[in-house]
Amino acid sequence: MEQHYQYLYDMLSQVQGYIFPNELDLQWGLLIVLYPYITGLVAGAFILASLERVFNVKVLKPTYQLALLTALAFLLVATMPLVTHLGHPWRAYEILSTPHSTSAMAIFGFVYLWYLMVVLLLEIWFDYRRDMVIWSKQEKGFKAKLYKILSLGVTDISPKTVRWDEKIGYFITVVGIPSAFLLHGYVGFIFGSVKANPWWSTVMMPVIFLFSAMVSGIALVLFIYMAVSYLRKQKIDMKALDTVAKYLFYILIIDFTLESLDQIHRIYEAEESFEILSLLVHGPLFLTFFIFQILLGTLVPLAALGTLQFYKPKEFTRRVIYLVSSLLVLFGIFFMRWNVVIGGQLFSKSFYGFTDYKIRIAGSEGLLWSMVWIILPFMILAFLLWLLPPWKKVQE
């Protein structure tokens, strides 16, 4: 009990102005910041992959499978922050067994399942089926058996059947693009539809989330492609890297424009909530909004990548710029999610005060769990790259 009182007194000392009692403690913490962040990485990586497949940007070939496997690795973990956030995680399946039709979150469960089962797994399966059949004959022991199981017994690799792989794979990618838009647009919708919260409630939210998802996913694949090439001591395909960076630059412009539009609209409308939101971004969110999200996460990468559109320095310099830009974008988008999720709960709905948020280290809402959910996708990706190495794929 003493501990609780101590916590209460500590928290009360952080309150500014007037807040309602139930606003003292944030209901959604770091884990809920991670949920849209990780989901966004999935959608972004997938859309990058589809550029090669559907829009026929052949130069992106070296990143195609990597982007797909990255999307899968992160998708498998995407719901975990939500599950750890639940008070009763073992009841998580109920979102699928007894979904409520008026719950946006319940419908997300099915969007997620559709995206995992029908889009990503199928697309990867069609893309790797022929290779898995060949590898199951080349490899020995456990790995050979694993490939046999994964190929689901469809061992026909005649040109006619392989052509079907490509055709159906292409069809799935076409279906996959709106699905990826749906997956991440939905995450934005969940926030955008909270009409009681003026920081969230905007129809722009799904679109902003979508474009920031694309930006972060592309930055992630850019980073992973460089990291994997470095670890494998392979030469980076600079044409592919330049093209990925070019797309990152373009979509970053759109993302920045949309977010600016949203803010300008907010400033011009200046509704009754405007004063508190202005105090919010100039006060508790100053560092994470202006410095982390806008300056470091957007303007610096925009300037760096923009310069490269006109001036091409040596390969090494370009690689360093890409590395730094991708990390900055990933950093910036993380804080974009932070500013949405945490920022939206820091101000009182009375519009007269602020509460505070401190990350705890341990506990189900703590930093340690969040670290697990950020590190785990990289471990899954390492496993997927071991199992389905894109560089060992049999060339036609």
Add this chain to the structure above:
Amino acid sequence: MPPQLKTLIPLFAIFIVLFLVGRHLVVPESFGEAGHYRFNSIVENAEKPLQYADKDACNECHEDYVMEMESDMHAGLSCETCHGPGFAHYEEPDSSRLLVPDQREFCGLCHQRNFNREKKLAQIDLKEHYPEKKCIECHNPHLPWDITE
């Protein structure tokens, strides 16, 4: 039909069937009967044994105490606020006894000074107000302002 689909379509059909079977098994029996919840939970809660008897039940045997209480500041309280749930005692008075709390801290649950409490509620500092004595040595809990010393 391409051989891939010959495998995948039955596989997805099996997946969907497994999902439906799983759903059938995990969704509770009365779910959805009267709304988006398990209706039996209401029946189950209604069937739980009663714990509290209410003041009228106390009044059947202890009219004197109830009358005393009604005449002083504790008039609005239920007997079971201090004596705990009394249904078992009401049913079998000899085998089930009620709580008779006599600790200072128990009275302090309501009367320890706290600025958030309503002013009309008598409040004292347990550390300063006759700390060596039990409250009930001076105050009759049924007639709190009938002070013995």
